[in-house]
Amino acid sequence: MASKKIVGEREIIETLLGRFERMQDMPIPFGDDVSAYPLNGDQVIVLKTDMLVGKTDVPPTMSLWQAARKAVVMNISDFAAKGVKPKVMLISLGLPRGLSVNDVREIGDGLNAGAREYDAYIVGGDTNEVADLVISLSVFGIARKGEVILRSGAKPGDFVAVTGFFGKTSAGLKILLEGFKAPKNVRKTLIESVYMPKARLKEGLALASTGAVTASIDSSDGLAWSLYEIAKASNVGFLIDDPPVACETKKFAEINGLDALELAFYGGEEYELVLTVKPHLWSKAEEAVKKAGGSLIKIGKATVEKQVILEVGGEKRVIEPRGWEHFRKN
Amino acid sequence: MASKKIVGEREIIETLLGRFERMQDMPIPFGDDVSAYPLNGDQVIVLKTDMLVGKTDVPPTMSLWQAARKAVVMNISDFAAKGVKPKVMLISLGLPRGLSVNDVREIGDGLNAGAREYDAYIVGGDTNEVADLVISLSVFGIARKGEVILRSGAKPGDFVAVTGFFGKTSAGLKILLEGFKAPKNVRKTLIESVYMPKARLKEGLALASTGAVTASIDSSDGLAWSLYEIAKASNVGFLIDDPPVACETKKFAEINGLDALELAFYGGEEYELVLTVKPHLWSKAEEAVKKAGGSLIKIGKATVEKQVILEVGGEKRVIEPRGWEHFRKN
Numbered sequence: 001m002a003s004k005k006i007v008g009e010r011e012i013i014e015t016l017l018g019r020f021e022r023m024q025d026m027p028i029p030f031g032d033d034v035s036a037y038p039l040n041g042d043q044v045i046v047l048k049t050d051m052l053v054g055k056t057d058v059p060p061t062m063s064l065w066q067a068a069r070k071a072v073v074m075n076i077s078d079f080a081a082k083g084v085k086p087k088v089m090l091i092s093l094g095l096p097r098g099l100s101v102n103d104v105r106e107i108g109d110g111l112n113a114g115a116r117e118y119d120a121y122i123v124g125g126d127t128n129e130v131a132d133l134v135i136s137l138s139v140f141g142i143a144r145k146g147e148v149i150l151r152s153g154a155k156p157g158d159f160v161a162v163t164g165f166f167g168k169t170s171a172g173l174k175i176l177l178e179g180f181k182a183p184k185n186v187r188k189t190l191i192e193s194v195y196m197p198k199a200r201l202k203e204g205l206a207l208a209s210t211g212a213v214t215a216s217i218d219s220s221d222g223l224a225w226s227l228y229e230i231a232k233a234s235n236v237g238f239l240i241d242d243p244p245v246a247c248e249t250k251k252f253a254e255i256n257g258l259d260a261l262e263l264a265f266y267g268g269e270e271y272e273l274v275l276t277v278k279p280h281l282w283s284k285a286e287e288a289v290k291k292a293g294g295s296l297i298k299i300g301k302a303t304v305e306k307q308v309i310l311e312v313g314g315e316k317r318v319i320e321p322r323g324w325e326h327f328r329k330n
Numbered sequence: 331m332a333s334k335k336i337v338g339e340r341e342i343i344e345t346l347l348g349r350f351e352r353m354q355d356m357p358i359p360f361g362d363d364v365s366a367y368p369l370n371g372d373q374v375i376v377l378k379t380d381m382l383v384g385k386t387d388v389p390p391t392m393s394l395w396q397a398a399r400k401a402v403v404m405n406i407s408d409f410a411a412k413g414v415k416p417k418v419m420l421i422s423l424g425l426p427r428g429l430s431v432n433d434v435r436e437i438g439d440g441l442n443a444g445a446r447e448y449d450a451y452i453v454g455g456d457t458n459e460v461a462d463l464v465i466s467l468s469v470f471g472i473a474r475k476g477e478v479i480l481r482s483g484a485k486p487g488d489f490v491a492v493t494g495f496f497g498k499t500s501a502g503l504k505i506l507l508e509g510f511k512a513p514k515n516v517r518k519t520l521i522e523s524v525y526m527p528k529a530r531l532k533e534g535l536a537l538a539s540t541g542a543v544t545a546s547i548d549s550s551d552g553l554a555w556s557l558y559e560i561a562k563a564s565n566v567g568f569l570i571d572d573p574p575v576a577c578e579t580k581k582f583a584e585i586n587g588l589d590a591l592e593l594a595f596y597g598g599e600e601y602e603l604v605l606t607v608k609p610h611l612w613s614k615a616e617e618a619v620k621k622a623g624g625s626l627i628k629i630g631k632a633t634v635e636k637q638v639i640l641e642v643g644g645e646k647r648v649i650e651p652r653g654w655e656h657f658r659k660n
Contacts, residue, residue, distance in 0.1 A: 012425065012434050012457050019438030023418065023451035035454030037418045037470060045375060049420040049468050051458045088353065088367045090379040092422070092466040095342065104342050108349030121353035124365030127342050128381045131461050136422040138379050138468035140367060 010323075027145050029152075031233075033078040033217060036148065046084045046141045046148065050075045054096075054133030057269070059176045059194060064103055064133075065110035066195050071135035072114025074220065076199040077271040081218040082150075083208025084143045086120045086201075091137055094130030111135075118201050147208055154215035154234035154276035158302040161285075163200045163273045163294055166223050167249030167260060168193035170267025180256050186248045193270070200273045206292035207273075212281030222268040225323035227308045230276065238308045240300035240319065261310070266322050276302055340653075357475050359482075361563070363408040363547060366478065376414045376471040376478065380405045384426075384463030387599070389506045389524060394433055394463075395440035396525050401465035402444025404550065406529040407601040411548040412480075413538020414473045416450040416531075421467055424460030441465075448531050477538055484545035484564035484606035488632040491615075493530045493603045493624055496553050497579030497590060498523035500597025510586050516578045523600070530603045536622035537603075542611030552598040555653035557638045560606065568638045570630035570649065591640070596652050606632055 017030050027036040027044045036044040052058070052071035062070075072089070079086045091111055095104070115122050120139070154160075172190035174180040182190060200218075207213045215234050219226045227238050245264040253260035277285045282298070289296040303309075308319040347360050357366040357374045366374040382388070382401035392400075402419070409416045421441055425434070445452050450469070484490075502520035504510040512520060530548075537543045545564050549556045557568050575594040583590035607615045612628070619626040633639075638649040 009457055009459075011431075012423075012429075015431055015434045016421075016423075016438040016441075016455070016457070019435055020442050020452045021446055023453060026453060030454065035418070035420060037453065039472075040370060045470065047418070047420055047454060047468070047470060049422040049454065049466070050456045051422045051424060051464075051466065053424060053458045053460050055461070056459060088365070088377070090365060090377055090468060091346075092379040092381045092468075093342075093346075094381060094383060094424075094460075094464055099342075101341075101345055104345045105349055108346040111346075112350050116351055122350045123353060123356060123367065124360065124377060124379065125346070126380045127339055127346070128383045129339075129386060130383050130424075130464060131385070134381075134424055134460060134464055134466075136379070136381065136464075136466035138377070138420060138422075140375065140377060140470075142369070 028148060028150065032151055034082050034084065039142065042145050044143055044145045044148065046079070046082065046143050047138065048075055048078050049136065049138045050078070051134060051136040058133065059173065061176055062195055064106040067133065068107045068110025068135060069114040070197055071137055072111060073197045073199045073271060075137045075139045076118045076201055077218040077220060079139060079141060080199050080201040080204030081216045081273050082148050083204050084141045084148055085205060086118060086139045087141045088121050088123045089115060089137055089139045091122055091125035091135065093125065093127040094134030095127060096131060096133060097129060118199060149208060149213050149216040151215050151217050151230050151233035154230055154236050154302045156236055156302050156304045157279060158214050158276040159279055159282055159298050160238055160276050160300050160302060161296050161298045162244050163203045163289065163296060165244045165246035166270060166272065167264035167267055168246045169270045170263045171249050171252040182252045182255060186251050189248045190252060197269065197271045199271050200294065202292040203289050203294040204273055206288040207275065207285055210281060210284050210288045212277050212285035214276045214278060216273055216275035219270050219272045219274050220268060221323040222266050223274065224265040224308065224319045225321065226274040227319065228321040230274065231306060231308060236302040237306040238300055239303050240308065240310045242299045243310060243312065244297050244299050265319055268323065358478060358480065362481055364412050364414065369472070372475050374473055374475045374478070376412065376473050377468065378405055378408050379466065379468045380408070381464060381466040388463065389503065391506055392525055394436040397463065398437045398440025398465060399444040400527055401467055402441060403527045403529045403601060405467045405469045406448045406531055407548040407550060409469060409471060410529045410531040410534030411546045411603050412478050413534050414471045414478060415535060416448060416469045416471045418451050418453045419445060419467055419469045421452055421455035421465065423455065423457040424464030425457060426461060426463060427459060448529060479538060479543050479546040481545050481547050481560050481563035484560055484566050484632045486566055486632050486634045487609060488544050488606040489609055489612055489628050490568055490606050490630045490632060491626050491628050492574050493533045493619065493626060495574045495576035496600060496602065497594035497597055498576045499600045500593045501579050501582040512582045512585060516581050519578045520582060527599065527601045529601050530624065532622040533619050533624040534603055536618040537605065537615055540611060540614050540618045542607050542615035544606045544608060546603055546605035549600050549602045549604050550598060551653045552596050553604065554595040554638065554649045555651065556604040557649065558651040560604065561636060561638060566632040567636040568630055569633050570638065570640045572629050573640060573642065574627050574629050595649055598653065
């Protein structure tokens with residue numbers, strides 16, 4: 001009997017989750033950015049796995065070193081959003097045939113560079129032959145259960161904030177994959193955002209220490225999607241009145257006749273944190289991130305109404321629950 | 331500049347390991363079956379990742395349910411060899427396009443069945459699109475550092491033992507992939523060993539509790555290779571005087587004019603434990619495994635000489651350090 005074809009990643013995940021028997025007393029529910037296992041007292045082991053796939057996550061001009069480092073950043077970014085320090089990681093590699101020793105060295109160096117950049121170590125792994133490049137990472141840390149910032153704690157009235165400006169990677173990918181143009185300096189910043197993403201770990205750890213954050217997620221699936229994920233988990237909506245569009249993205253959009261807001265809200269592979277903050281602790285949160293060398297940018301507030309609304313210059317528009325779809329090389 | 335092409339998995343691993351900065355005081359060195367991170371006191375978190383790849387690990391007639399379950403068994407088997415109880419696992423899936431809802435359900439059910447069979451739970455994961463089926467698992471447990479059985483503790487004079495008879499999967503794969511024949515009952519057992527591998531977890535946990543085991547490994551790369559891995563890590567050799575060839579394998583070899591010893595020593599994807607035991611604690615070890623419902627089969631002893639020698643009927647032959655090479659569908 002022919003069965004229904006599955007289209008999206010999210011339907012696959014829903015289907016799988018429906019088949020798994022649940023462990024009692026899971027410290028963190030399915031569907032958050034990380035998983036956990038209860039340890040002694042109120043400590044939990046924090047666990048995360050994420051896979052980088054050559055065809056969908058690595059633009060053709062990206063080096064193997066950059067791809068390997070990016071695989072690490074993708075995983076660290078989820079720890080950053082939860083305010084948990086990553087300690088060690090395992091690497092499960094699927095490598096196409098015919099790689100050279102230098103290729104493998106590049107991959108090893110990129111993985112190591114990514115791990116050390118965030119003060120973590122690679123302690124084991126496994127390698128296999130796969131037609132496409134596959135880098136599957138598992139990252140581990142230890143935290144107090146109450147200190148892991150979930151997606152589900154936002155309350156109406158909370159401020160919503162981000163750790164950086166958006167739309168750089170979506171513009172960068174348009175340059176790399178679709179031949180769009182930009183002035184030299186703008187181009188450099190946009191492309192760099194694709195090749196050398198950064199996880200906001202210092203910011204996330206600083207924020208966790210303040211007790212000010214009520215919900216948090218990383219923006220790897222895009223700003224709009226991330227807002228909707230917090231909204232869904234926390235049962236709130238958002239009014240965004242100061243959309244965080246990167247100036248390079250504005251310039252790029254202007255030159256190419258594109259919508260900068262579209263690039264900022266519906267891009268992806270951008271590793272900022274999207275979070276909600278108790279209003280009376282805003283200054284404390286802002287100060288903590290500043291001290292860590294970053295910046296916390298207020299973009300709106302959580303609302304009772306469940307929609308995500310953008311209000312600029314007195315005009316309202318609904319932000320759609322559209323997420324980043326991985327690109328394909330062919 | 332053209333760089334040397336890499337051929338084998340082992341060279342890739344060596345190359346990668348050369349690029350990773352080492353964490354100080356790693357509780358378990360690189361290259362053993364599992365990794366670890368120090369916890370409180372003498373406890374360690376035990377970590378393992380292993381990847382199942384459709385093209386090399388899943389015979390064409392194997393169901394998705396069986397493939398998913400096998401991915402779990404592969405990982406649990408390494409915990410079994412170390413005598414550590416697996417607690418939770420993360421799944422990182424790479425799925426080809428165009429799977430049906432039923433396909434995904436089958437995969438979910440197979441993963442869950444594998445986990446629950448060994449009293450573990452799936453607590454998180456991630457899914458991606460990959461041309462071939464890729465199931466990457468990470469498994470976690472907690473153990474006392476001194477109780478994790480490494481590959482490196484075998485001493486000359488120790489008995490070497492296994493938890494089952496060998497050569498069934500290599501014969502089963504010859505039936506499935508190369509059209510070899512066998513009588514109905516023999517065929518059933520051999521094919522079943524491919525479709526429904528078992529991890530020797532009860533046996534491994536029972537053995538760990540005895541303090542009798544000096545070194546252990548799982549036999550997924552083949553009996554010969556496993557013996558050489560312990561030999562290398564422990565700086566010993568082995569004299570095998572009672573090769574553990576399954577009776578079905580003997581029959582299969584006889585009918586098809588094949589060498590049963592070849593099938594038993596150089597097969598793979600067979601998840602027995604290969605271990606060394608302190609001679610004065612042999613009965614204790616044997617009894618513990620029996621109580622757990624398994625059997626411990628003595629096959630020889632560890633020697634000062636570094637070779638692995640097979641001595642049957644007064645005749646000696648050198649077992650070669652050949653490992654299991656994954657099959658390919660094309």
